[in-house]
Amino acid sequence: MLRRFWLKCSSKWKCLLNVVYVKLMVVTTGKNSGREREIVVGVIGQPNVGKSTLFNVLTGEISHVANWPGTTVERKEGVREYKGKIIRFVDLPGIYGLSASTTEEVIARKYIVEEKPDLVLVLVDSTAVERTMYLAIQVLELTPKVVIALTKSDLTHSLGIHIHVDRLESKLSVPVVPVSAIKGYGLRELLDAIIDVAEGRRCRREPIRVNYGSFLESTISDVERVLSKSALSRKYPLRWLAIRLLEGDPELEKELELLGEDEVVHGVRRIRESLARTYGRELMELFVAQRFKFIDSLLGDVVVRVEKKARRYEELSLTELATALLDRLIQHPLMGPVVSFISLLILFSLIFAVNTGFPFNVLLSYLGFSELAELIEEYSISGLLGLGFTYLSTLLEPLLKTCLGPQVTSLIVDGVIPGVGAILSFLPLIMLISLLIATLEDSGLAPRFAISFHNFFSRFGLSGRAIYPFMIGLGCNLPAVLASRTALEEEERRQLIVSVPFIPCQARLVVILAFVTTYIKNPLGQALALLSLYAISFLVALLTSILTRRVVYRRKEPPELVIELPPIHRPSGKVLWWLTWDYSKHFLRKAGIIIVGLSIVTWMLLSYGPEGYGVGIEKTYGALLGKLLAPVISVLYGLDAEKAWKVGFALLHGFIAKEAFLEATSLLYGGVSIDEALRALGFTLPSLMAFLVFFTLYVPCLPTIAVIYQESRSVRLTLSVILYMIGIGLVASQLVYLVLASLTFLYS
Amino acid sequence: MTTTALDMVPPGTRCRVIALDVGYGINRRLMQMGLVPGSEVKVLDNSGRGPLVIEVRGVEIALSRGIAKKILVEVLK
Numbered sequence: 098m099l100r101r102f103w104l105k106c107s108s109k110w111k112c113l114l115n116v117v118y119v120k121l122m123v124v125t126t127g128k129n130s131g132r133e134r135e136i137v138v139g140v141i142g143q144p145n146v147g148k149s150t151l152f153n154v155l156t157g158e159i160s161h162v163a164n165w166p167g168t169t170v171e172r173k174e175g176v177r178e179y180k181g182k183i184i185r186f187v188d189l190p191g192i193y194g195l196s197a198s199t200t201e202e203v204i205a206r207k208y209i210v211e212e213k214p215d216l217v218l219v220l221v222d223s224t225a226v227e228r229t230m231y232l233a234i235q236v237l238e239l240t241p242k243v244v245i246a247l248t249k250s251d252l253t254h255s256l257g258i259h260i261h262v263d264r265l266e267s268k269l270s271v272p273v274v275p276v277s278a279i280k281g282y283g284l285r286e287l288l289d290a291i292i293d294v295a296e297g298r299r300c301r302r303e304p305i306r307v308n309y310g311s312f313l314e315s316t317i318s319d320v321e322r323v324l325s326k327s328a329l330s331r332k333y334p335l336r337w338l339a340i341r342l343l344e345g346d347p348e349l350e351k352e353l354e355l356l357g358e359d360e361v362v363h364g365v366r367r368i369r370e371s372l373a374r375t376y377g378r379e380l381m382e383l384f385v386a387q388r389f390k391f392i393d394s395l396l397g398d399v400v401v402r403v404e405k406k407a408r409r410y411e412e413l414s415l416t417e418l419a420t421a422l423l424d425r426l427i428q429h430p431l432m433g434p435v436v437s438f439i440s441l442l443i444l445f446s447l448i449f450a451v452n453t454g455f456p457f458n459v460l461l462s463y464l465g466f467s468e469l470a471e472l473i474e475e476y477s478i479s480g481l482l483g484l485g486f487t488y489l490s491t492l493l494e495p496l497l498k499t500c501l502g503p504q505v506t507s508l509i510v511d512g513v514i515p516g517v518g519a520i521l522s523f524l525p526l527i528m529l530i531s532l533l534i535a536t537l538e539d540s541g542l543a544p545r546f547a548i549s550f551h552n553f554f555s556r557f558g559l560s561g562r563a564i565y566p567f568m569i570g571l572g573c574n575l576p577a578v579l580a581s582r583t584a585l586e587e588e589e590r591r592q593l594i595v596s597v598p599f600i601p602c603q604a605r606l607v608v609i610l611a612f613v614t615t616y617i618k619n620p621l622g623q624a625l626a627l628l629s630l631y632a633i634s635f636l637v638a639l640l641t642s643i644l645t646r647r648v649v650y651r652r653k654e655p656p657e658l659v660i661e662l663p664p665i666h667r668p669s670g671k672v673l674w675w676l677t678w679d680y681s682k683h684f685l686r687k688a689g690i691i692i693v694g695l696s697i698v699t700w701m702l703l704s705y706g707p708e709g710y711g712v713g714i715e716k717t718y719g720a721l722l723g724k725l726l727a728p729v730i731s732v733l734y735g736l737d738a739e740k741a742w743k744v745g746f747a748l749l750h751g752f753i754a755k756e757a758f759l760e761a762t763s764l765l766y767g768g769v770s771i772d773e774a775l776r777a778l779g780f781t782l783p784s785l786m787a788f789l790v791f792f793t794l795y796v797p798c799l800p801t802i803a804v805i806y807q808e809s810r811s812v813r814l815t816l817s818v819i820l821y822m823i824g825i826g827l828v829a830s831q832l833v834y835l836v837l838a839s840l841t842f843l844y845s
Numbered sequence: 846m847t848t849t850a851l852d853m854v855p856p857g858t859r860c861r862v863i864a865l866d867v868g869y870g871i872n873r874r875l876m877q878m879g880l881v882p883g884s885e886v887k888v889l890d891n892s893g894r895g896p897l898v899i900e901v902r903g904v905e906i907a908l909s910r911g912i913a914k915k916i917l918v919e920v921l922k
């Protein structure tokens with residue numbers, strides 16, 4: 098309402114109201130530092146131009162993170178004080194142009210037109226000006242209040258590129274400032290230019306006019322005539338509107354239709370289509386080609402590239418040689434996938450190992466070096482953290498008991514501390530994984546590795562980038578769901594969110610191993626059981642993905658891969674830290690609250706019963722729930738009622754953290770060893786395998802669910818995932834049971 | 846001068862784009878990346894399976910074969 102009113106106001110009114118507003122603020126808050134209102138700058142650039150890096154350097158701290166209305170795209174803002182002025186930077190999504198063919202492009206355009214920032218800061222990559230200038234020209238066609246920053250200008254010299262900035266500046270009549278976010282130069286000049294433009298000292302009056310050639314120009318004039326009476330011509334520059342509609346712009350057509358101007362839409366469409374017929378191709382092609390022609394003539398005497406003599410291998414430094422070698426290897430048709438897979442496997446194993454000892458602890462104890470395995474586990478990050486929390490609990494317990502009574506003590510010791518502990522024990526893992534992903538992304542390796550896997554994943558409706566969530570999932574599902582962000586499109590991202598939780602994580606492996614080693618004595622049988630469980634889970638995950646794509650999103654084709662491959666280079670420590678911290682902060686803030694909340698709920702379930710607090714495990718709500726599940730479990734896995742409810746109860750525990758299944762079982766049998774407790778459950782081979790299939794698939798752990806919600810922002814999707822997983826778990830486990838039972842029957 | 850789909854062009858070859866016939870959204874993305882009719886492209890990597898790597902306006906881009914198949918080019922030299 099207010100906003101529409103605001104847009105309708107004439108600019109004179111706006112000025113007046115603004116002054117009134119500022120004066121009012123001064124009166125009410127008593128803060129008059131002599132400044133006018135802050136300067137608002139929209140920051141825009143094509144992907145990879147170095148936008149995040151510059152944004153961080155300019156603003157230091159991100160002051161505000163939210164989502165763009167109606168989307169899951171993040172909106173970041175940061176503030177910088179400079180020469181007594183407050184400059185607010187708004188980070189717009191990385192996009193290639195303003196055609197409004199993606200959500201991100203719509204967001205950026207809407208922001209520029211509707212929120213009317215004081216100016217738009219367009220970033221152009223000085224190592225690829227010919228390509229990245231396109232967005233700058235598109236912005237300049239929309240608004241004259243622009244500052245151009247030439248990013249990464251520390252690299253130009255070594256690449257043999259020279260840019261005549263003054264010439265570019267005088268041709269475009271907007272400030273052009275070479276900057277380097279990494280080396281930190283050009284920033285003051287950039288801020289000065291921003292203030293100059295904001296205060297109207299150094300800016301164009303009109304948007305730029307690209308000459309589209311006599312033929313298109315006369316068409317543009319025709320359309321301008323049709324549009325001149327339209328209400329939209331007050332919101333957008335007339336020429337820009339005409340060009341956009343000629344190129345074909347569903348977003349603007351919708352806006353016209355909302356205003357009831359259907360004739361205008363039809364009029365323009367008629368012109369467009371008849372021209373497209375004469376030309377035999379879409380008009381947009383002509384416009385884009387002309388724009389690039391304009392850029393080429395603009396840059397003709399601005400960008401000078403000195404062709405560097407190709408150097409022989411002997412002349413390269415060691416790092417350059419390594420880079421060249423790596424590049425060749427990854428892109429080799431046969432070696433590529435193998436090298437990529439092995440490198441990623443090694444990297445991720447190392448990360449997991451630092452965090453929990455996995456997979457080396459499992460491997461070592463399997464080979465009979467159990468003491469060594471325990472040592473590794475104990476001195477891993479999560480081992481140490483776990484130790485710390487147990488220590489804290491035992492330290493606090495007697496203290497709290499004397500002052501707060503047993504109930505509150507138990508709430509804190511068994512509910513809150515484990516919840517906070519869960520978050521904190523995920524944190525190092527998340528930080529390490531984000532660090533690794535950031536390194537791969539920032540060095541330019543990530544997209545190259547992804548290419549190798551594209552063929553495989555495209556069969557399941559995913560792109561090659563799915564390799565990251567899938568690999569991470571083997572260690573832990575939670576960061577794997579977070580990594581769904583590497584997806585190329587929204588559908589792919591959701592496919593990943595629903596399929597990744599099926600991947601057996603390390604905690605599930607621990608439980609599976611405990612069962613398998615208890616029940617199966619022959620090593621070959623153990624390995625076979627383990628491998629088939631992994632195979633089933635991956636199959637279910639991949640099939641889930643393709644099914645979701647085909648059935649839910651009705652998309653037949655796999656996501657098409659169109660990704661830029663930035664040159665391989667050494668990543669910058671600063672950038673890595675930002676990326677890592679950004680990722681982790683997000684997790685702490687959003688998922689943290691949910692995890693602690695749910696831990697408290699489960700604590701209540703496991704310590705209260707209908708008769709109140711402190712009634713013994715068998716009378717708690719948790720046990721009642723377990724008993725509710727018992728009939729189903731006893732039918733499915735042929736267990737008697739007494740064992741069945743224990744399994745149900747332990748499964749509830751496993752929902753909180755998969756490995757808790759083991760402790761819960763041993764607790765129910767009065768604290769006997771896990772081995773004995775598991776044996777006491779009395780599975781047969783078919784029912785054991787069937788149960789393990791269910792256990793692996795039935796639902797991810799609670800923190801992962803919290804993250805699924807955080808990432809999808811949809812209660813419906815989160816609940817559907819839970820129900821779907823339980824359903825698939827039941828079906829798959831019954832199938833396995835039937836197959837194994839009939840095999841056993843045949844061979845006995 | 847030979848006309849062919851981009852996915853048939855061997856690595857190391859320069860060619861000029863004649864027409865693109867991919868879906869709406871991707872078409873726009875490719876064009877804004879500089880892949881318009883008339884622009885020059887160099888195929889850097891094309892192993893016959895898996896995505897291709899091309900160079901457009903000084904930037905390396907990986908394209909899946911499904912897309913490359915629908916880009917018509919003329920081989921230069």
Ligand SMILES: Nc1nc2c(ncn2[C@@H]2O[C@H](COP(=O)(O)OP(=O)(O)OP(=O)(O)O)[C@@H](O)[C@H]2O)c(=O)[nH]1
Pocket residue numbers: 142143144145146147148149150151191248249250251252276277278279280538539540668669672
């Ligand atoms: N040499 C140099 N490299 C830079 C500079 N700024 C950014 N880079 C590098 O350029 C790459 C892209 O930087 P980002 O800041 O992530 O780029 P972005 O535009 O935010 O890209 P997206 O995250 O894909 O939208 C990274 O590898 C950076 O390390 C710079 O000033 N100098």
